[in-house]
Amino acid sequence: DAGITQSPRYKIxxxxxxxxxxxxxxxxxxxxxxYRQDLGHGLRLIYxxxxxxxxxxxxxxxxxxxxxxxxxxFPLTLESATRSQTSVYFCASSGTAFSYEQYFGPGTRLxxx
Amino acid sequence: xxxxxxxxTEISVVEKEDVTLDCVYETRDTTYYxxxxxxxxxxxxVFLIRRNSFDEQNEISGRYSWNFQKSTSxxxxxxxxxxxxxxxVYFCALSLPQGSxxxxxxxxxxxxxxxP
Numbered sequence: 001d002a003g004i005t006q007s008p009r010y011k012i013x014x015x016x017x018x019x020x021x022x023x024x025x026x027x028x029x030x031x032x033x034x035y036r037q038d039l040g041h042g043l044r045l046i047y048x049x050x051x052x053x054x055x056x057x058x059x060x061x062x063x064x065x066x067x068x069x070x071x072x073x074f075p076l077t078l079e080s081a082t083r084s085q086t087s088v089y090f091c092a093s094s095g096t097a098f099s100y101e102q103y104f105g106p107g108t109r110l111x112x113x
Numbered sequence: 114x115x116x117x118x119x120x121x122t123e124i125s126v127v128e129k130e131d132v133t134l135d136c137v138y139e140t141r142d143t144t145y146y147x148x149x150x151x152x153x154x155x156x157x158x159v160f161l162i163r164r165n166s167f168d169e170q171n172e173i174s175g176r177y178s179w180n181f182q183k184s185t186s187x188x189x190x191x192x193x194x195x196x197x198x199x200x201x202v203y204f205c206a207l208s209l210p211q212g213s214x215x216x217x218x219x220x221x222x223x224x225x226x227x228x229p
Contacts, residue, residue, distance in 0.1 A: 043217075
């Protein structure tokens with residue numbers, strides 16, 4: 001399907017486990033982003049990537065790891081999940097040099113018990 | 114650092130009323146981009162509009178209109194003749210075209226409820 005997809009849509013995991021959230025886009029957009037959305041904090045940027053093999057930290061990167069070996073994929077890994085990482089995670093992508101709007105995936109609701 | 118303020122946390126209107134959602138931004142840069150996103154109860158984030166800092170023309174799209182005023186650093190969003198389907202959280206956001214960033218700074222959102 002065209003667009004930006006995230007998997008899984010829902011995930012429950014235990015404290016200390018490693019979990020990877022997947023993001024895939026079919027537009028060949030250069031830029032990709034990971035946000036988390038929490039009540040009282042709005043949307044906060046975790047990591048972003050300007051191109052394959054180029055990633056950088058956002059506002060709240062601690063406890064997360066990203067990679068981008070292919071333009072279309074941008075997985076987010078929680079190395080050792082904590083309860084404070086319970087959140088809704090959104091992946092987004094942005095395309096051409098003059099197109100700054102970001103298009104968001106459907107989100108992944110992650111619960112860490 | 115840039116900042117986006119949406120002072121209205123919640124707004125409730127009756128269907129067919131007009132409603133304006135306020136957005137005030139702060140940035141020292143002269144070139145920037147402003148956005149509005151809609152998040153309906155289903156949870157996805159839907160892009161509505163982008164406005165460049167060098168283009169102060171207001172825009173109308175159907176029942177939606179946007180008023181961009183650099184003098185007051187505001188980018189307000191008006192829904193005319195609101196409908197129940199407009200019920201959602203609306204986010205205003207700002208982006209600076211510097212380096213490889215392109216990060217969006219979001220406001221805290223305004224929950225709009227349109228009552229039948």
